Amino acid sequence: MTVETDSVSEVPVDVAADLPEDADQWTAKLRHAAVEALPPQRLMPDRQPAYVASWIYVFGVLTLAALAVVIVTGSVLSIFGPTWWHVSSTGLFVNSLHLWSVEVFFFAMVVHLWGKFFMAAWRGRRRATWITGVVSFVVSVGAAFTGYLSQQNFDSQWISTQAKDGINSTGAGAIFNVTNFGQMLMWHIMLLPLVVVALVGLHVLLVRRRGVVPPFDLPNQHEVVVDPGNLTTATAANLEDQS
Amino acid sequence: MPGSAVATLLGSLINLNGSGHYIHWGFIQISVANVILIGLMIVVFIAAILIPFHRRGGR
Numbered sequence: 001m002t003v004e005t006d007s008v009s010e011v012p013v014d015v016a017a018d019l020p021e022d023a024d025q026w027t028a029k030l031r032h033a034a035v036e037a038l039p040p041q042r043l044m045p046d047r048q049p050a051y052v053a054s055w056i057y058v059f060g061v062l063t064l065a066a067l068a069v070v071i072v073t074g075s076v077l078s079i080f081g082p083t084w085w086h087v088s089s090t091g092l093f094v095n096s097l098h099l100w101s102v103e104v105f106f107f108a109m110v111v112h113l114w115g116k117f118f119m120a121a122w123r124g125r126r127r128a129t130w131i132t133g134v135v136s137f138v139v140s141v142g143a144a145f146t147g148y149l150s151q152q153n154f155d156s157q158w159i160s161t162q163a164k165d166g167i168n169s170t171g172a173g174a175i176f177n178v179t180n181f182g183q184m185l186m187w188h189i190m191l192l193p194l195v196v197v198a199l200v201g202l203h204v205l206l207v208r209r210r211g212v213v214p215p216f217d218l219p220n221q222h223e224v225v226v227d228p229g230n231l232t233t234a235t236a237a238n239l240e241d242q243s
Numbered sequence: 244m245p246g247s248a249v250a251t252l253l254g255s256l257i258n259l260n261g262s263g264h265y266i267h268w269g270f271i272q273i274s275v276a277n278v279i280l281i282g283l284m285i286v287v288f289i290a291a292i293l294i295p296f297h298r299r300g301g302r
Contacts, residue, residue, distance in 0.1 A: 053298045055291035107280070111288050 043208050051215050059112035060207075066105035067200060071193070073098040078189055082152060102144055109137060121213040129206040136199040143196055146188035149178055160184075 022028050076094050077085050085091035113133070122130035145163075149156050160178045167173045177183055254260075264275040 050298075053296045055294055055296050056288075059291065107284060107287075110284055111291065114284075114288050115291070 037209055038205060043205075045208075049212065049214065052212055056111075056115040057212065059108045059115060062108040063105060063112055064200070064204070066101050066108055067196075069101035070098065070105055071197070073101060074189065074193070086152070102147065106140070106144070109140070113137065116213075119213055119215070123213055124210065126206075126210045126213055129203060129210055132199055132203040132206060136196060136203055139192060139195050139199060143188060143192035146184045146192060149184040150181065150188050152181070 018028075073094050077091075077098060080091060085095040116130070116133070145159075149160050149163075163178045164173060167176060167178055176187075266273050266275060266278060
């Protein structure tokens with residue numbers, strides 16, 4: 001046995017990852033479960049089923065793109081602070097980008113929601129995909145609401161004083177004070193973005209796991225399903241099996 | 244300044260000064276801006292269904 005073969009660097013990664021004595025470790029179990037649920041070809045597919053070729057399928061990705069702009073512009077606003085975004089031209093521009101990307105985010109998300117509702121996109125074991133989308137929408141409304149409360153202008157004053165009675169009537173006002181700027185800002189830039197990003201990430205992973213819902217009339221048709229490395233002509237029953 | 248010129252041009256098209264415009268229908272009250280936005284979403288939704296999506300190379 002040479003020094004080279006004893007070297008750790010000579011052990012192939014796949015072999016090192018699947019040593020029998022490590023099979024009971026939680027890392028190995030988690031890795032196997034993750035790869036089984038989301039193999040790389042499914043996680044990042046090169047092709048989609050033919051029925052995805054419609055503009056109505058664009059709005060989910062458009063929502064994601066808008067969310068990315070929201071996160072990036074929000075991060076820039078966090079770096080420089082309120083004095084910058086209220087006073088300087090660049091700050092006002094980034095602040096406006098943040099606002100209008102939120103508008104695009106909700107616009108695209110609502111069209112996406114309508115499209116998926118009329119497709120009954122919860123079919124074929126896709127309930128979790130639908131539910132994570134709905135909860136993402138609700139939490140996003142909260143994130144936008146706390147954002148409007150954080151504007152530090154007459155609009156935010158008006159919204160907070162109007163909202164406090166509604167919030168107080170639910171009993172939540174004791175711990176969620178909409179007139180407390182610091183608390184609303186923390187919810188807006190820390191807690192709610194974490195939840196939104198986590199839920200949207202889970203939503204996207206579930207879309208990759210279960211696939212895009214087929215059209216209603218597919219069960220009576222043969223549809224060409226292009227799967228990387230496995231080019232097949234599949235029926236809807238096969239589609240259900242794959243999901 | 245170019246910025247103020249653009250603001251003047253847009254301001255002449257849409258007057259954002261003063262109180263907002265609202266539609267009242269019974270207990271329903273909604274701003275004109277929101278009605279326009281909802282109408283635009285419906286138009287985009289219908290267009291997304293009707294306008295053909297050209298696939299590249301039969302993909």
